[in-house]
Amino acid sequence: MKMFDLTGRVAVVTGGNGGIGLGMAEGLAEAGAAVVVAGRNAEKNGAAVATLEAKGGRAIAIAVDVTDEASVKALMAEAEKAMGRIDILVNNAGINIRKRPEEYVLSEWMEVIQTNLTSAFLCSHAVHPAMKRAGAGKIINIGSMMSIFGAPFTSAYAASKGGIVQFSRALATAWAVDNIQVNAILPGWIDTALTRRAREQVRGMHERILSRTPAGRWGTPEDHAGIAVFLASAASDFVTGTAIPVDGGYSVQGV
Known part of the structure; x- marks a missing residue:
C-alpha cells in the first residue's frame, strides 16, 4: 500500500545491529527505506548491513557512542552526507543492569x-535540524512495558523507560509545528540476548511470562517490523505522542 511505502526515505536506527533494532531495521528496509545502522560494535554493524543487503535493502553502518554528544552529532552529519537526508530516527539503543535498587x-x-x-x-x-529542513520527520523511541509495570530488579531501567514515554510526548507537542511525529513503542517480553540473560538470572521467569501472555509465546524482534513501518510511514501522519505496547496482550491480561 502506498501509505506504507518508505521508498526514498532514510532511517537511522541506533542499536540497529541486533535484537529489536535489527528487527525494525529489516522491516523499514523491506518497506523501501535506506537504513543507517548505528552502534558501537563495528563487527555487529557490518553483519547487520550484510543481512539487510542480502534481503535487497540499502544500508550503511556508522559507529557511534550514543551517550557522547560529539559522537551523535557526527553520526547525524555523516548519515545525512552519505544518504542525502534523514527522515526517520529510531532511538533503540539500550541496556539494563539487573540489581535490586539498594545494590x-x-x-x-x-x-x-x-x-x-x-x-x-x-x-x-541532533537530527531535528535535518528533519526541519526536510519539512517532516518521524521519531520512534523504544520504551518498555516496564514504564507500565514495576519489578524489583529494574529500577534504573524502568525509570529510563518511563522517561522515554514522557520525553516522546513532550517532543510530540514541541515538534508538531515542524511536522515531526514522535511516538514510543513498548516491547513486552521479547526473545533477545538481553532477556535470555534475564531468564538465566531470574528463576521461574520463563514459565510466569508464558502463563500470563495471551499469545502464549515470547515475542520476537521481527514482531516489531510492522509497527516500525507504520510509525515511520505516511499511515501515521496524524498519530503522535502515543506509547504502543507490542506484548502479545501481556499488559491487558488481568489474571
Missing part, C-alpha cells in the same frame, strides 16, 4: 539512564 551504585544508575534516556535526547536533538 546499585551511582555509576551503574547513570550508565543505564545515559544509555537509554539521555541518548534519545542527544539523537533527537
Whole structure:
C-alpha cells in the first residue's frame, strides 16, 4: 500500500545491529527505506548491513557512542552526507543492569539512564535540524512495558523507560509545528540476548511470562517490523505522542 511505502526515505536506527533494532531495521528496509545502522560494535554493524543487503535493502553502518554528544552529532552529519537526508530516527539503543535498587551504585544508575534516556535526547536533538529542513520527520523511541509495570530488579531501567514515554510526548507537542511525529513503542517480553540473560538470572521467569501472555509465546524482534513501518510511514501522519505496547496482550491480561 502506498501509505506504507518508505521508498526514498532514510532511517537511522541506533542499536540497529541486533535484537529489536535489527528487527525494525529489516522491516523499514523491506518497506523501501535506506537504513543507517548505528552502534558501537563495528563487527555487529557490518553483519547487520550484510543481512539487510542480502534481503535487497540499502544500508550503511556508522559507529557511534550514543551517550557522547560529539559522537551523535557526527553520526547525524555523516548519515545525512552519505544518504542525502534523514527522515526517520529510531532511538533503540539500550541496556539494563539487573540489581535490586539498594545494590546499585551511582555509576551503574547513570550508565543505564545515559544509555537509554539521555541518548534519545542527544539523537533527537541532533537530527531535528535535518528533519526541519526536510519539512517532516518521524521519531520512534523504544520504551518498555516496564514504564507500565514495576519489578524489583529494574529500577534504573524502568525509570529510563518511563522517561522515554514522557520525553516522546513532550517532543510530540514541541515538534508538531515542524511536522515531526514522535511516538514510543513498548516491547513486552521479547526473545533477545538481553532477556535470555534475564531468564538465566531470574528463576521461574520463563514459565510466569508464558502463563500470563495471551499469545502464549515470547515475542520476537521481527514482531516489531510492522509497527516500525507504520510509525515511520505516511499511515501515521496524524498519530503522535502515543506509547504502543507490542506484548502479545501481556499488559491487558488481568489474571
